[in-house]
Amino acid sequence: MISWEFILLYIAAGSIAGFLAGLLGVGGGVVIIPILMFIFAAQHFPADHMIHIAVGTSLASIMFTSVSSLRVHHEHKAVNWGIVKSITPGILLGTLIGTFIAAKIPAGLLKAFFIVFLFYVATQLLLNIRPKPARQLPGTGGMIAAGGFIGFVSSFVGIGGGAMSVPFMTWSNVKMHNAIGTSAAIGFPIAVAGTVGYVLNGWSASDLPDWCFGFVHLPSLAGLVVASVLLAPFGARAAHKLPVETLKKIFAAFLYIIGIKMLFGTLQ
Incomplete structure (x- = not known):
């Protein structure tokens, strides 16, 4: 049996992640994964599989969070479905490939590059x-390549890709509100492909805790989803009430937090 204190921690993590998903167009994995690691350690999950289960469960929760937040962004006409359509093939391919090699090669070099990128x-x-005013989104090949990179890195660190997709779109002169709304939609194919990959990779793993579906822990997923789906629309509505410059500062602070967290994780 899972005690109520752990269930409440899952719900708390989902609440924070859901609000961030709506506000910033991110999946909330950077919040979910550290909390899940803490809870899993307290539940004595096997150390060899703890990070994989945390990442897999985080990506599975983002499937629901992204849908909840993108609905509100869509109502505000902030989702560019043309971008979503063109970037999704690369997202799916990159994310799936990433999940299958994540456990086979050291991620230190990729993490180091990502930290520099975030800062x-x-x-x-x-x-x-x-x-520059002349900068535009790339063509079909460029969008697939960008999607592949975003999906690949997201599969390694269990995020919905907003930390990369929002800057990518703003660099290409997509308005901030539209970049955040579109990023929420992009998080869905990342989460689907990532979840499939982590389920398949964990299917034959030994010594997994009870209630695991591959590397996805179903009880924690349920707690995360209930809270995140409820809170994501509130974050999305807040995003459309805040000025663009405020959103940029919030997002910059969010990226610094991710970068510092990853930096300390790399140095350990």
């Missing part, structure tokens, strides 16, 4: 460095 983008947003 650069956060500084650009904080200093309000605007993209």
Whole structure:
């Protein structure tokens, strides 16, 4: 049996992640994964599988969170479905490939690159460095490549891709509100492909805890989803009431937090 204190922790994590998903167009994995690691350790999950279960469960929860937040963004006409359509093939391919090799190669080099990328983008947003007016979204090949990269990295760190897709779109002169709304929609194919990959990778793993479906822990997923789906629309509505410059500062702070967290994780 899972005690009520753990269930309440799952719900608390889902509440925070859901609000962030709606507000910033991110999946909330950067909040969910550290909390899940803490709860799983307290439940004495096997150390060899703990991170995989946390990432797999985080991606599974993002399937629901992204749908909840993108509905509100769609109502505000903030989702560019043309971008979603063009980037999704690369997202699906990159995410699936990433899940299958995540457990086979060291992620240190990729994490180091990602940390530098996050700090650069956060500084650009904080200093309000605007993209050149002539810069536009790339063609079909470029969009597939961008989607592949975003999906690949997202599968390694269990996020919905907003930390990369929002900067990518704002660099290409997509308005901030539209970039956040579109990022919420992009999080769905990342989450679907990532969940499938982690389920398949964990299917034959030994010593998994009870109630695991591959590397997805169903009780924690249920707690996360209930709270995140309820809170995501509130975050999405808040995003459309805040000025663009405020959103940029919030997003910059969010990227710094991710980067610092990953930096300390890499140095350990």
